[in-house]
Amino acid sequence: MDFFASSGYLIFLITSAAIYAIFGLGLNVQWGFTGLINFGHVAFMAIGAYSTALLTLQGVPMIISVLVGMGLSALLGLLIGTSTLRLREDYLAIVTIGVAELLRLVAKNEEWLTKGTFGVRSYPIPFDFEPNLVLKIIFIALLTFLAVYAEWLLWQSLSRQFKDNQSIQRKSVQPRKPIALVIWGVIATGLILFAYIPGVISLYNYTYKAGLMLLTLVCLTLIYIALELLVNSPWGRILKAIREDEEIPRALGKNVFWYKLQSFMLGGAIAGIAGAFFAWQLTTIYPDNIFDSLLTFNAWIIVVVGGSGSNAGTILGAIIFWGYDSLTRYLLPQLGWFDQSQAGAFRIMVIGFILMVLMVWRPQGILGKKEELTLGR
Numbered sequence: 001m002d003f004f005a006s007s008g009y010l011i012f013l014i015t016s017a018a019i020y021a022i023f024g025l026g027l028n029v030q031w032g033f034t035g036l037i038n039f040g041h042v043a044f045m046a047i048g049a050y051s052t053a054l055l056t057l058q059g060v061p062m063i064i065s066v067l068v069g070m071g072l073s074a075l076l077g078l079l080i081g082t083s084t085l086r087l088r089e090d091y092l093a094i095v096t097i098g099v100a101e102l103l104r105l106v107a108k109n110e111e112w113l114t115k116g117t118f119g120v121r122s123y124p125i126p127f128d129f130e131p132n133l134v135l136k137i138i139f140i141a142l143l144t145f146l147a148v149y150a151e152w153l154l155w156q157s158l159s160r161q162f163k164d165n166q167s168i169q170r171k172s173v174q175p176r177k178p179i180a181l182v183i184w185g186v187i188a189t190g191l192i193l194f195a196y197i198p199g200v201i202s203l204y205n206y207t208y209k210a211g212l213m214l215l216t217l218v219c220l221t222l223i224y225i226a227l228e229l230l231v232n233s234p235w236g237r238i239l240k241a242i243r244e245d246e247e248i249p250r251a252l253g254k255n256v257f258w259y260k261l262q263s264f265m266l267g268g269a270i271a272g273i274a275g276a277f278f279a280w281q282l283t284t285i286y287p288d289n290i291f292d293s294l295l296t297f298n299a300w301i302i303v304v305v306g307g308s309g310s311n312a313g314t315i316l317g318a319i320i321f322w323g324y325d326s327l328t329r330y331l332l333p334q335l336g337w338f339d340q341s342q343a344g345a346f347r348i349m350v351i352g353f354i355l356m357v358l359m360v361w362r363p364q365g366i367l368g369k370k371e372e373l374t375l376g377r
Contacts, residue, residue, distance in 0.1 A: 007198040021318035026270030032309040034263040035243035040096030044268040048275025073272030077265040104291035119286040127211025307368025
């Protein structure tokens with residue numbers, strides 16, 4: 001069990017789950033709440049990563065570099081949306097794939113701007129200092145608050161799903177068992193607690209990776225709270241109406257195109273923030289590792305599994321995804337059934353199988369609402 005005893009690897013998993021949760025929240029704004037298909041979501045992350053890394057190398061303060069990366073990612077969303085959002089949804093999907101590939105080729109060949117295949121490296125990393133004891137205690141207290149808040153948020157969401165199931169049971173001839181929700185809740189709780197203890201240890205024995213983990217979790221919490229306020233506001237209700245049937249808000253005098261554009265730009269800006277954290281975690285970025293289409297695929301898995309149109313579901317999806325990733329990376333080599341390349345392919349096959357089962361058994365995802373399902377619309 002040396003693999004799991006390594007607190008450094010667990011800090012990496014916590015940070016990765018938080019980054020992917022932020023990345024997934026951006027996609028959830030576009031797809032989950034507005035119904036916009038984006039298969040090139042990684043392009044927004046890459047813009048944020050490259051902007052943050054390159055600007056900080058030039059001496060620009062980190063916070064300004066991140067804001068510039070957000071702005072450029074939002075600008076990319078504006079450019080893509082202006083040209084495609086008036087057309088059918090499949091055009092948007094095609095264009096986003098093409099733009100992501102185009103930007104990858106630009107990053108790979110324009111060495112004067114992006115360092116090309118040599119990559120951008122040795123850029124400043126946040127929280128790269130040695131805190132005193134008082135600051136360490138503050139960091140641990142903040143992490144404890146975030147863990148308690150995550151638990152409360154998880155069980156609040158599961159409680160709402162349980163009540164929804166009870167109302168369905170009263171209307172349905174065939175009763176539905178909500179035991180699966182409890183199982184998912186127990187699994188997620190175990191993963192949160194499993195991550196909390198090494199997080200506290202790493203913050204006490206401080207490294208910059210522990211500081212980055214805490215900063216990522218704080219940013220994720222703030223983004224979640226802001227999105228919850230937005231999607232439950234009149235603005236968010238209009239996005240949901242557009243997702244269900246855009247002719248209805250159009251008939252009520254709403255500028256559907258403008259709302260779609262706002263949603264696409266906001267999702268891109270959030271992905272740009274995720275890109276900054278992704279760059280800080282990797283410490284070196286290349287066109288092939290930051291523009292990997294698998295990152296977009298992973299974001300879709302997180303949103304679909306957690307629940308399309310649910311911010312809490314997206315966070316839960318990220319936790320489950322990285323829990324699955326870490327477990328299978330450890331267990332499969334122990335079985336001795338596959339070599340390294342075969343094990344990687346098998347893990348992806350299992351993810352595909354889980355998605356197929358989920359689409360049949362619970363197409364709205366774990367915390368999604370079936371009445372808000374956008375699939376097959």
